[in-house]
Amino acid sequence: TRDAWDYFNHLYQFRLESPAPVAGGGRRTAENGTLQGDMRKLLLDGQLSDVTFVVEGRRIHAHRAVLGARCEYFRAMFESGMVESRSNEIEVSDASxxxxxxxxxxxxxxxxxxxxxxxxxxxxxxxxxDLAPLKALTERHITRKITAANVSAIILAADVHSASELKRTCLDYIVKEFGRVIDTDAFVALAGKSPELAKEILQYGAANLCFSLR
Structure with a gap:
């Protein structure tokens, strides 16, 4: 059996729209002259950028017009008159x-x-x-991958990042697979990292198991 923490070793990609078809069959790629590809290049190259985010000491160059047009959070930030709206460099401290x-x-x-x-x-x-489609997409992706072997790792991450809906999904899954989950090495590891969360899981599991048996 794979270690539960190996669940987190795979790269995934999801798209909200399919690449456009090209003449002669096949699909355009993001690097093949599409709008999507050009926007990707604009971000990665940083050309004509007018705002810089500093994240973990590393700079990411971006464009106010694109961010404001695509994201209400950024639009409000840039139009607010706050320090961020006037600065060409914005420090980000709550993300990797x-x-x-x-x-x-x-x-x-x-x-x-x-x-x-x-x-x-x-x-x-x-x-x-406030990127609701992205939040829903990532949550659905994670939920589909929950198993008895990896649910402890997922609920620990959900707890750390205050992802309450995902945490509840994990708790409900644990109730269904209670015996299998608490018998895994991953649950032992979780208990060592977060005793309070382990206690919460056991209490939730016990309460709901008792209720389901009535």
Whole structure:
């Protein structure tokens, strides 16, 4: 049996729209002269950028017009008259560089690429920046991957990032697979990292198991 934490070692990509068909069959790729590809290049190259985000000491160059047009959070930020609206450099302290970059890629292109280990953090960041479709997409992706072997890792990440809906989904899954889950090495690891969460899981499981047996 794979270690439950290996669940987080795979890269996934999801798209909200399919690439356009090209003459002669096949599909256009993001690098093949499409609007999506051009927007991706604009972000990654940083050409004509007028705002810079500093995340974990690394700079990401972006464009106010694109961010404001695609995301109400950024529009409000840039029009607010606050320090961020006047500064060309904005410090980001509540996201990792990889996740913030993935969020910006979604804003620019409607697609996102992120490691599974960062999916819950991405969902949290999507909620913060009012990107409801991205939040729903990441939550559905994570929910589909829940198993008895990995649910402990997922609920721990959900707890850390205050992803309450995903946490509740995990708790309900644990009730259904209670014996299998608490017998895994992953649950033992969770208990070591967060005794309070382990206690909450056991109490929730016991209460709901008792209720279901009545």
């Amino acid at each position: 560089h990889g996740v913030f970059s993935a969020m910006l890629l979604y804003v620019y292109t409607g697609t996102v690429e992120v490691a599974d280990e960062d999916a819950v953090e991405l969902m949290y960041i999507a909620a913060k920046y």
